[in-house]
Amino acid sequence: MNKYFDHTLLKAFATQRDIEKLCNEALQMNTASVCVNPKWISFCKEKLKTSDVKVCTVIGFPLGADGLDIKSSACKQALENGADEIDYVIDIGAALMHDWKQIRKEMLIMTEICHNEHKCVKVIFENCYLNKNEIKELSLIARDIQPDYIKTSTGFGTNGAKLDDVLLMKKSAGDKVKIKAAGGIHTWKECKEFIEAGASRIGASATINILNEYKMEE
Template sequence: MVITAADVNIADYIDHSLLNPLATTKDVELCCNQAIDCGFPAVCVYPVHVKKAVSILHTQKIKVATVIGFPTGATTPHVKLHEAQEATNYGAGELDVVINLGWLKSGKFDWIHKEIASICEETGIPVKAILETTCLTDEEKKVAAEICLDAGVSFLKTSTGWFGGATVEDVALLHRISKGRVGVKASGGIKDLESAIALINAGATRLGTSRGVEIVRQQKDNVR
């Protein structure tokens, strides 16, 4: 069955993202207040903004997600784990962790598994593994996804948005691999309602975008 804009509340899918390195405290406040107004399930901010976001949203059901090893994934396991633990201590409810792409392409699969598993185990909160699918072959996508699934992640996420964004094909592939065991987060380049609905039809259960307010507005206009 094909999902249309009339079939879903698009706000329920959106991680309202503020990952501009130039973002100010006022930008964080606006992001959080927009999430409250629109009813988004989560905001996604840099670790440095987690405390502020939590202070605004602690009475809401909205989770504060943050990014770990972002955007390259090329920091050491110790640094990633410390970053994840610190964010968790500050109140983060979800972690979007960039896998080490160099290790993947070097065949260091056990290293990736150990790194991701340690973050999942030590923090105890949902982890979304960012695979950076635009940089991978289909076989590498499958291998990376299976490693992360076995390591205990709660979501497979397509992209950081720094090297291209989510595609319908990649979301469909991750959906097939996950077989409903975990969520699939599409992220990067989601700018309008049409692309959001296409990704949901492909299997996305969460959408990471900075355009959430505009997309919600488009849905309201569309169903009038």
């Protein structure tokens, strides 16, 4: 169960001590990754070098409005700095304008950058700003391009992960694209529901509490 989790700290006020604590917790729990802002990639890489806990970072976060040139450049830099996984936020405005050509271009380029380096890429939709048809269309694009994951939320929007969104994303994207649920997941009960709905990765800052509840239930 521990490998379902990206143990996450993306707050603006995170200090080195906070990030070190995050890494130590991830080592203790043996999570899939730590998810941190790009500044901390090298630091986390060094802290986690004796483990198989990966370093995940975010691009275009949390607004998705950096533009493709900046996102792609930041992605390349993050990979050079040692990032194992990239979570990038789509151009949300383009999705609301139904500019699917731009969304497809962005997803293709970001996926190619990561896959050319044999690294994992996760595409953050930020579903709280989208309707069901838009979530479906994004998932269908992902089905064609095949990033490793599509992700519900940044955790910084108006809402986090929702079960019906995960079900829709899973149904639309098919079996070759995995689902990451993130944002507002604080308990094992919530986590279990998302896993049963089709999520195979969970982004959470409450990882310790969730796993403790899981162990108590077991």
